Amino acid sequence: MKYHYFDNAATTPMDPRVFKAMEPYFSEEFGNPMSVHTPGQIALQALDNARNSVSKFLNCLGQEVIFTSGATESNNLAIKGIIQAYSGKDKPHVITSAIEHHCVLETVERLEKEGKIGATYIKPQPDGVIKAEDVIKEIKDNTVLISIMYVNNEIGTIQPIAEIGKNKGKAIFHTDAVQAVNYLDCDVKKLNIDMLSLSGHKIYGPKGIGAIFVKQGTALKQIQQGGAQEAGLRAGTHNVPGIVGLGKAIELISKEGKKDYDKVEKLRDQLWAGIQKNIKNADLNGSLEQRIPSNLNISFKNIEGEGILISLDMEGIAASTGSACSSGSLEPSHVMMALQNDPLRAHSSTRFSLGRFNTEEDVKYLLKKLPPIIEKLRKISPFK
Ligand SMILES: Cc1ncc(COP(=O)(O)O)c(C=O)c1O
Numbered sequence: 462m463k464y465h466y467f468d469n470a471a472t473t474p475m476d477p478r479v480f481k482a483m484e485p486y487f488s489e490e491f492g493n494p495m496s497v498h499t500p501g502q503i504a505l506q507a508l509d510n511a512r513n514s515v516s517k518f519l520n521c522l523g524q525e526v527i528f529t530s531g532a533t534e535s536n537n538l539a540i541k542g543i544i545q546a547y548s549g550k551d552k553p554h555v556i557t558s559a560i561e562h563h564c565v566l567e568t569v570e571r572l573e574k575e576g577k578i579g580a581t582y583i584k585p586q587p588d589g590v591i592k593a594e595d596v597i598k599e600i601k602d603n604t605v606l607i608s609i610m611y612v613n614n615e616i617g618t619i620q621p622i623a624e625i626g627k628n629k630g631k632a633i634f635h636t637d638a639v640q641a642v643n644y645l646d647c648d649v650k651k652l653n654i655d656m657l658s659l660s661g662h663k664i665y666g667p668k669g670i671g672a673i674f675v676k677q678g679t680a681l682k683q684i685q686q687g688g689a690q691e692a693g694l695r696a697g698t699h700n701v702p703g704i705v706g707l708g709k710a711i712e713l714i715s716k717e718g719k720k721d722y723d724k725v726e727k728l729r730d731q732l733w734a735g736i737q738k739n740i741k742n743a744d745l746n747g748s749l750e751q752r753i754p755s756n757l758n759i760s761f762k763n764i765e766g767e768g769i770l771i772s773l774d775m776e777g778i779a780a781s782t783g784s785a786c787s788s789g790s791l792e793p794s795h796v797m798m799a800l801q802n803d804p805l806r807a808h809s810s811t812r813f814s815l816g817r818f819n820t821e822e823d824v825k826y827l828l829k830k831l832p833p834i835i836e837k838l839r840k841i842s843p844f845k
Contacts, residue, residue: 553603556583611638728821
C-alpha cells in the first residue's frame with residue numbers, strides 16, 4: 462500500500478539531493494574538521510560551505526551560526542546560556558509564550574522552579590496568534606530574555622516577530638523558527654532577532670542536526686563543557702554529514718522556497734475546501750490568514766483525534782494530533798488549551814501538515830477516506 466504522508470510538521474522526508482550531498486562524508490571524507498591534516502581540512506571546508514549557506518539564508522555572519530544537535534539543544538542553549546550569563550545578578554526575568562514547544566516551555570519552567578528567574582507566559586488570542594503589545598507591555602527593567610516562537614508547530618500560526626523585535630528594548634530576543642524556515646523570511650537583521658533556532662529534519666534534511674544564530678556580542682555562555690568547537694559555545698565533535706545535509710537543505714529552500722510555498726498552499730486549500738464541503742462540524746484551529754501554507758489543524762466535533770489517527774493509519778495515511786511529542790499522552794495539548802480552554806475540542810484536534818513531496822493525488826485520497834472515517838467514529842462516539 463502506498464503511504465500518504467501528512468505529518469511534515471513532525472518530520473520531513475529527506476530530499477534525495479540532501480542525501481546525495483551527505484553521502485561522501487559518511488565514508489571517504491571522514492575527517493574531523495578540528496584536525497590540521499588534509500582529511501581534516503576537507504571536512505572543515507565542507508563545514509564552512511554549509512555555514513555559508515545558513516548565514517546567507519539568515520543574512521548574518523558565518524561566525525554567528527553555531528551548529529547543534531537539533532532545535533531542542535538550540536533552544537536549551539539559548540535560554541540556559543543567557544541565564545547563566547546573568548547568574549549572580551538581580552533575579553532575571555524571562556518572557557515566553559504559553560504555546561511554545563515543550564523544549565522552550567519546560568526549560569523556562571525549570572529555571573523558574575529553581576528560583577533562578579522570574580517568568581511571564583503570554584497567552585495567545587483564541588485564534589492562536591500572540592499580540593505583540595501583550596509581550597511588549599510585560600518588559601521590565603530586569604527582563605533579559607524574550608523567547609517567542611516564529612510559527613506554532615501544532616496550529617501553524619505565525620507570530621508577530623518583527624514587531625516584537627522592533628520593540629524589545631534591552632532584552633535579548635530569541636525565536637524558535639523551526640516551523641518557519643521552509644516558508645517565511647528569516648532575515649535576522651530585518652526582524653531584529655538576537656538568537657534564532659532551526660532544525661534539519663523539518664526542512665528535508667537529516668535528523669540530529671540543527672543550528673542557532675547568535676548575534677555577535679550576545680551575552681551567551683556555553684552550557685556544556687568540552688572542546689572549543691563552534692566558538693566555544695557548543696563543545697563536541699562536529700556531525701559533519703549532518704551539517705553538510707543541513708547546509709544543502711537550506712540552500713534548496715533559498716532557491717525553491719517560493720515554489721514550495723505556492724504548491725503546498727494550493728494543496729492545503731484544496732484539502733480544507735474538500736473537508737468543509739464533505740464533513741459537518743469540522744472547525745479550524747488557529748487563524749487561517751496568519752498561518753503557514755502547510756498546516757491544517759481541525760477539530761472534528763465529538764470524536765477523539767487518536768481514533769482518527771488510527772483509522773487513517775489503517776488506510777495508509779499519516780497525520781497527527783498536536784505535536785508528535787505529546788501524541789500518546791492523555792493530556793490535552795497545551796497549545797489547544799491555551800487557545801480555547803476546551804478539553805473536548807483539544808482532544809478532537811487533528812493536524813494535517815503538507816510538504817514538498819505531497820501531490821494532488823495524496824489530497825484526493827485523503828478526501829476520499831476521511832469523511833467515512835469521521836462518520837463511523839461519530840456513530841460510536843460517547844459524546845453527542
Ligand atoms: C517548534 C519546534 N521547536 C522545537 C522542536 C524540536 O526540534 P528537534 O527535533 O530538532 O529537537 C520542534 C520539533 O518538533 C518544533 O516543532
